[in-house]
Amino acid sequence: MSVARANHHVTYPARVQLVAAMNPCRCGHLDDPALGCGRAPKCALDYQARLSGPLLDRIDLHVEVAAVNPLDLARAPTGEPSAAVAGRVAAARQVQTARFAAIGGEIKPTCNAEADGELLDTIASPDAAGLALMTEATARLRLSARGYHRVLRVARTIADLAGAGGVTRAHIAEALSYRRLAPGR
Numbered sequence: 397m398s399v400a401r402a403n404h405h406v407t408y409p410a411r412v413q414l415v416a417a418m419n420p421c422r423c424g425h426l427d428d429p430a431l432g433c434g435r436a437p438k439c440a441l442d443y444q445a446r447l448s449g450p451l452l453d454r455i456d457l458h459v460e461v462a463a464v465n466p467l468d469l470a471r472a473p474t475g476e477p478s479a480a481v482a483g484r485v486a487a488a489r490q491v492q493t494a495r496f497a498a499i500g501g502e503i504k505p506t507c508n509a510e511a512d513g514e515l516l517d518t519i520a521s522p523d524a525a526g527l528a529l530m531t532e533a534t535a536r537l538r539l540s541a542r543g544y545h546r547v548l549r550v551a552r553t554i555a556d557l558a559g560a561g562g563v564t565r566a567h568i569a570e571a572l573s574y575r576r577l578a579p580g581r
């Protein structure tokens with residue numbers, strides 16, 4: 397991990413994965429129909445504005461999760477078991493390991509997250525329909541260059557999880573759905 401400041405550039409031996417959670421607004425009841433937020437939407441706008449745009453731009457996956465009803469905690473889970481998801485992730489990682497082993501170069505990434513620049517273009521270039529969506533979304537969502545590349549990288553991983561060879565419009569669309577725009581944009 398590299399930290400660059402005006403006079404210093406320090407590289408730490410660390411691979412960071414940031415996972416963070418926050419309430420939708422200060423009181424936490426923005427979308428709760430029973431409790432409600434008495435100060436919506438200002439409560440949410442003020443609270444969410446405390447996170448800077450550049451920070452949000454560096455977070456690849458933004459997922460809104462509804463509040464859990466305590467009564468649901470007693471019921472059996474309805475989703476896929478974690479073991480099935482873990483198996484799919486392991487398979488996608490194997491695909492990535494094989495992909496990068498086959499590509500030359502001095503420093504070989506081990507997963508999509510480490511692919512950048514030309515290498516990212518090589519592995520994540522979408523088909524024509526995907527490229528058209530990417531171009532349109534870049535203008536409409538005012539994606540930064542960083543955001544653009546992050547969407548491509550996430551789309552490549554979504555394709556890997558689906559066992560797909562190439563990145564298509566559907567993969568791009570899903571990757572775009574995880575981008576969150578700073579309030580006011």
Ligand SMILES: [Zn+2]
Nearest residue numbers: 421423433439
């Ligand atoms: Zn509130």
